[in-house]
Amino acid sequence: MSTIDLVVVFAVLNATIRQSIPLILGAMSGIASERSSIVNIGIEGMMLTGAFVGYTTNVALSGEDAAILGMAVSDDARLIISVLIGLLVSGLMGLFHGVLCIQYKVDHIISGTVVNLLAAGATGYFYDANAQTKGKIPNLISNPWPRDHFLRDVGVVLFDKDLITYITFIIVALMTFWLFGSVWGLRTRSIGENPRAADTLGVNVYRLQYTNLFLSGMLAGLAGVYLTLADVGIFERGMTAGKGFIALAVMIFGKWHPMGALGGALLFGLLLSLQSQLQFLGLVVPQQLVALLPYVVTVVVLAGFVGQARPPAHIGQSYEVEGH
Amino acid sequence: MSIQAEASRPAMPSAPNGLNGRTLGSALQAFGQTLIVPILSILTALIAGAILILLAGRDPVAAYQALIDGALLEPRGLIQSLLKTSPLILSGLAVGFAFKGGLFNIGAQGQLIMGSVAAAWIGATDLGVPIWLHITLAFGAGALIGAIWGGIPGALKAYYGANEVITTIMFNFIASRVAEWLISNGSTDGRIRPGPLTDPNSGAVQRSRPVLENARLPVVFDYPPPADPLNVGIFIAVAAAIIVLIIVNRTTFGFELRMVGQNPNAARYAGVNVPRQTMLTMAIAGALAGMAGVIQTLGVNGYYEANQSLGLGFDSITVSLLAANHPIGIIFSAFLFGALEQGSTRMQRTGVAPELVVLVQALILMFIAAPQIIQYIYRVRVGSTGGQRLSSSWGQK
Numbered sequence: 001m002s003t004i005d006l007v008v009v010f011a012v013l014n015a016t017i018r019q020s021i022p023l024i025l026g027a028m029s030g031i032a033s034e035r036s037s038i039v040n041i042g043i044e045g046m047m048l049t050g051a052f053v054g055y056t057t058n059v060a061l062s063g064e065d066a067a068i069l070g071m072a073v074s075d076d077a078r079l080i081i082s083v084l085i086g087l088l089v090s091g092l093m094g095l096f097h098g099v100l101c102i103q104y105k106v107d108h109i110i111s112g113t114v115v116n117l118l119a120a121g122a123t124g125y126f127y128d129a130n131a132q133t134k135g136k137i138p139n140l141i142s143n144p145w146p147r148d149h150f151l152r153d154v155g156v157v158l159f160d161k162d163l164i165t166y167i168t169f170i171i172v173a174l175m176t177f178w179l180f181g182s183v184w185g186l187r188t189r190s191i192g193e194n195p196r197a198a199d200t201l202g203v204n205v206y207r208l209q210y211t212n213l214f215l216s217g218m219l220a221g222l223a224g225v226y227l228t229l230a231d232v233g234i235f236e237r238g239m240t241a242g243k244g245f246i247a248l249a250v251m252i253f254g255k256w257h258p259m260g261a262l263g264g265a266l267l268f269g270l271l272l273s274l275q276s277q278l279q280f281l282g283l284v285v286p287q288q289l290v291a292l293l294p295y296v297v298t299v300v301v302l303a304g305f306v307g308q309a310r311p312p313a314h315i316g317q318s319y320e321v322e323g324h
Numbered sequence: 325m326s327i328q329a330e331a332s333r334p335a336m337p338s339a340p341n342g343l344n345g346r347t348l349g350s351a352l353q354a355f356g357q358t359l360i361v362p363i364l365s366i367l368t369a370l371i372a373g374a375i376l377i378l379l380a381g382r383d384p385v386a387a388y389q390a391l392i393d394g395a396l397l398e399p400r401g402l403i404q405s406l407l408k409t410s411p412l413i414l415s416g417l418a419v420g421f422a423f424k425g426g427l428f429n430i431g432a433q434g435q436l437i438m439g440s441v442a443a444a445w446i447g448a449t450d451l452g453v454p455i456w457l458h459i460t461l462a463f464g465a466g467a468l469i470g471a472i473w474g475g476i477p478g479a480l481k482a483y484y485g486a487n488e489v490i491t492t493i494m495f496n497f498i499a500s501r502v503a504e505w506l507i508s509n510g511s512t513d514g515r516i517r518p519g520p521l522t523d524p525n526s527g528a529v530q531r532s533r534p535v536l537e538n539a540r541l542p543v544v545f546d547y548p549p550p551a552d553p554l555n556v557g558i559f560i561a562v563a564a565a566i567i568v569l570i571i572v573n574r575t576t577f578g579f580e581l582r583m584v585g586q587n588p589n590a591a592r593y594a595g596v597n598v599p600r601q602t603m604l605t606m607a608i609a610g611a612l613a614g615m616a617g618v619i620q621t622l623g624v625n626g627y628y629e630a631n632q633s634l635g636l637g638f639d640s641i642t643v644s645l646l647a648a649n650h651p652i653g654i655i656f657s658a659f660l661f662g663a664l665e666q667g668s669t670r671m672q673r674t675g676v677a678p679e680l681v682v683l684v685q686a687l688i689l690m691f692i693a694a695p696q697i698i699q700y701i702y703r704v705r706v707g708s709t710g711g712q713r714l715s716s717s718w719g720q721k
Contacts, residue, residue: 100690100694113641114686114690117642120679121685122683125677126380242493249494284515286519288501288504292497296494298490299486299494299495302494303485304486
């Protein structure tokens, strides 16, 4: 393999990581929600909310005389506050989905559609095309190898990444421990399988569902914040472009397990990155026909051609607690 | 599946003759009851929209005045509203018909795109046939490809347990990409050829070759330019709604459709071939959405252009739910949405972003889905609501 080929391989690997971060976080959002028996097709809308609110906060704090409690805002503080507010509002969107599904017993799919439409409408309505920011999240560790070093390309894949990228992989590990190693996770899985049994044993089903939906909203919001504050740097209308839905397919591909979803997200990230690197790979194929690969793979995965997946048993059904 | 969920399902649907044993008066009263929630939902959403206009520092009265002027009061605007209504009726029917069968068709968007593309293909080809036959062939092709685009997710659901919600969304993306390729310009060095439908004379704009005069929908009401004339599309759409109503309420197929929708287990015990029914339901829904695309291409645009009907598929979900999935109700809710869409461009002149309409539509859907909120705000008694569970399984048969 010549050196040119290796450069392309590393470029594809690098693009794969960039493309898969929102999918990983979106899939974690889906797991948090669906393990507690709430179907969440509103991930797309929660992502868009996080992307928009994080970006808009960044814009608001980027002004010349922007100040909090009379103090000028440093670049780090500005970005941290923007991320946190983005997470908070998207977490509230998760709670909103919870209120519709739990309190009002709305069909989960319809509630998710409401979340998606509200997010698309609100972010489009309040979007300001002339917004200016002071910039996005800087890279955490820069590539330690000089330009002509033979490890330079490896460094491109491992370093020159923002904080959220590294946090994402930590979140996957934490989610695995949370679901399978903590009481909270055990209870979450129990209400996903049999809320009546959990309720009888004293688990507060609704409170747990609301908590997990807040978590789910924040995870989707982190994916959105990543898009505007770390990856792209600006907000555009409808910029999530179906990533929330692909994340759901990734979650099913990973059989509702964080580690499985991580693998699925990397596979989908690879498919997404292939289309942008197509001309460098020397392939003469219309890029639109390559762009539809991830969607075709999703359908194939859902049809169970790569092994049947079993969802949490009580998914999509509303639950009436004892004593009501 | 738990016993509790089973018990909460509604009973078997009434036999095809729905008004049996009820007087006209009680029927009217029931009709009024069913209209309370939609009307109050629209009203509340518009009030919330007015508050949002105020928040943005604009005048809500002027904005809504412009919306109504632009959508209804001027002949040009009214024609445009009706032109926007026709595909919405058909795509709304595509969603509503699937809902009746217990399926959630989020794929109207993709089915519509494929129908548009098929009509652009047939419409731009000189077949040497009379106009009525040319148009019929275009409708046939659009309906067929729409049926395939809906039928595949239906079959995957019926025989492989793939949830139709995500597969239809994926088919939306696939349809967009396929259509983009069909009208793409190819690479500048000529190594990648232009798409088979690309209009070589359209320059940088990517669109299909124009539809021949011999395939444009006949005009029923002409209005001096720059307005578009009103074509027969709206009548085709209304006729389709009536046919769907008859199929759902007056045929054995419709009875089995509703049976599967309300209780698939009972339907199976009663001898209904549930997988076949599921596949057919999605195929017919897809055909309806495909015809919506045909009307869009032959009646309005005269060619296929990328993203020409973006969001129409999602609008049709709200259109159908607003009408409680009733085919005749869908005609009216489609007109409401067509008019809102048309009026939003005029409203933009008063400084209000057209996305306000999307927000209002989202709020309408929320109130329709959770009528308890309406009940709480207005202290009205609403009848028994909803109860239909769609999201019962993910990747399961």
